[in-house]
Amino acid sequence: MTVATRTDHGRAAMLLPVLLLLALGYLGPLGMVAWTSLRRAGQTSLAAYAEILAQPVFLDIFLRTLTTAGIVTLFCTAIGYPFAYLVATRARSWAGLVMALVAMPYLTSILIRSYAWVAILGGGGLVNRALMALGLIEDPLRLVFNSFGSYVGMVQVLLPMMVLPLYAAMRRIDPTLLRAGASLGGGPASVFATVFLPLSMPGLAAGAALVFLSALGFYITPALLGAPGDYMLAQAIEVRVTTLAEFDVAAALSWMLFAMVAMLLLFLRRWIVPLGEEQPTARPSRVRAVASTAAIARLVQRAGDRLAPLAGPLLWIHGMLVLTFLLAPMVVVVLIAFSSAPYLTFPPPSYSWRWFVAFFRDTNWLQAGWFSLWVSTAAAVTTLAIGTPFAFALARGCFAGRRLLWLLAVSPMILPHIVIGLGLFFTFVALGLNGHPVSFWIAYVVTGLPYVVIVLVAALGRFDRDMERAATSLGAAPLTVFRTVTLPLLAASFATAFLFAFLSGFDDLIIGLFLSSPRGTTLAIRMWEDIRLEISPKTAVVGALQLAVLLVVLGARGLSGWVGQLRRQRTSS
């Protein structure tokens, strides 16, 4: 056998490192949160929960969190569905490029993107200036530091999470089905409603579930762009810990948030799991029946058939606007980085290198930068080292509970980081490790693991095992097979997994806020403090540098792949 598991023994050995890590860095900390929430004045009590339930303000916060997540999900659906439809059906030749652009915001952190929105939406920002220049308004509108700003920021951050699974589901729809529908007498709108829409439901469900669950635990964006008093749950928790030191209440709130998300996650897992490995299990047939029997639906469809010719141009305009919306923060960040102004303003009065110089002269920032860099690198290397055998065991083994293990390893991506951060904080304080680089290292291995598992399990699912068998039959021992065949063929997936694992640590703010100490401060925390105190363009410099480095790395890879393809096409034709 190759690297596959032959015995239960081998499988256990492959799963063990990740299970240990999850026990120490994830399940243990969650247990600590539960434990802390039940302790007051050295005794076990439900006082914290009672306090929460007794105060109307907490009810408000819960409701606000739920409605915000719901509204953000609705917006993401309304914006993302037509966009994914456009890319998957009408822009097939451009699809690769467009989807790369959609994924590009992931190259800058949520923190930096939210910061850019301040510049775009603020009183002296881009939008207000444009509107005033056009004479549409006299005084600047309040577009930020209220729920509008918060929605804009959250939708921008979460939109790719909606578009990516939707697009994947739509690409799986066989175009001949649509032609079959048309040949059976369906107009464009009715074919869409009776064939395309039902078949895209699994993607829509997955996207909506991911967006909603992620939005529930959002912290950075509402904290930066929302109204100061309009707390969401995560902010309420943070305030209880950092300013009020009400650990038991914070823990109880965290546990309630965690329980809510975890229950929804378990409930919705049928829709989410297909993303990673298996075929979609959400059944489209019922939806079709509903859509086709309702008389109203038929009327709407008939009207839709008339309007269908208009749909094309509208979709393209929509697509352009969505791409602008997704990419604007990054463009703005790069421009601000070159600002000559001593404070954040956009567009900048003129351009200079002054803030780059300032960044590279500031030892505080540089130290934080180095710390982030090497802690995240160490974590990403570790994640890959322990995540690879884990992914192999999951993808190749056939044992009870593998879907559950997959979900467990992937869940740190979806469950609120504020809860994980709080749990790690309690744990590391108890262990006397808080603020030590080791604490960051463990935390970032936990947050990076989902990406490694998702990417590798999916890649292994597509991998033709006969390649490994062929190598074996030619005389290669298991490790040689891995080195000479499996690894090179999956190199791109390993690189992707590494990159995402690295970024999950490097871009983290929330967990870092709990773990930071004079012994260890990350770059994200430096930026956070700077944004909160003075908002200088230094944060933009970090964003621009990060973007430049990643684009060079990815561009070089993409370019070499592209050139190789071109060369091959030449020689073969």
Add this chain to the structure above:
Amino acid sequence: MVQGAGQSVEIQGLSKRFGDVVALDRVSLTVRPGEFMALLGPSGSGKTTILMAVAGFEQADTGAIRIGGRAIDRLPPHKRDIGVVFQRYALFPHMTVAENLAYSLRRRGIAAAETARRVEEALALVKMEGYGARGVDQLSGGQQQRVAIARALIFRPAVLLMDEPMSALDKKLREHMQMELRLLHRELGATIILVTHDQEEALSMADRVALLHEGRLRQMGTPAELYRAPADAFVAGFIGRNNFLPIEAGPPLRLRGCDGDLVGVLAEDSAAPRPGDVLAIRPEHMALLPPEVPGGEPCRVLETAFGGARQTVLVEAAHHRITVEAAVSDHLWQPGQAASLHFNPRTGRIFPAPGPQ
């Protein structure tokens, strides 16, 4: 390329279950040194499972496998020295043709100069000289297959396993490659086990054919043996085409609804007929003559299919539907015509009950 002589492969009592599915049920068969053996059977009959067990990728539940008289059950797959050609070839896409070929030699620590020489030799063997520097995705299906064969042979294995290697090729190319593979086999003398569900491929290429069905070995023999003397109704139905006609109690025993002499139709080594048995008779062992010719069974033509030198005719005689192959030389039959059906003497065989088709 000088090939070491092929070695025997003995499979004894091999059984394998996947959960509830019995993939192999006590299969025993012996492949002689240098023999070309085809494993034939319908989908899911266990052919691939046998191959994977021989190659070492699948562990059988019970049974033993010996190669050249040596038990290999404890030998890990990379030490078995068995060449394998995979259904989709499994050429390494990140290596050139030459690197693919050199892979097994590298693993064996063979010097670079010797490796280069043998790569050239292997390319020449499959008539692919000058293709060494190509990427494998720049080859046509037939070329990829040649490379796959060359890669499996270059380290001079005594046994070569092939899992449906022709199934990805179109008909013309497939026939061409079948011929080339036979030539190669004669040249090299390696033992070859070929898995296929295409009976023509098995019958035309192999020295002997092992026919599997639902994990059991139904019959093993030369193509002619399987064709002429099938062991049971399943084999009779699977190899070539056959009509199965029920036999009615006598006296004398006869085909249901027919008056003709039954005994004269039977092959010499056929079992004796009993009521409830079936007579298996092949379409090419019957003649369709004008209705006035005496001694035949009166029948009517239902449907015809033109096939060059022969015409396949479906007739109805005494409420049986019977397929007949008629020579085209003189006469083309038309649906609706009356005819008389004649069984060639000593061609039919008796089997206990109609086997699954």
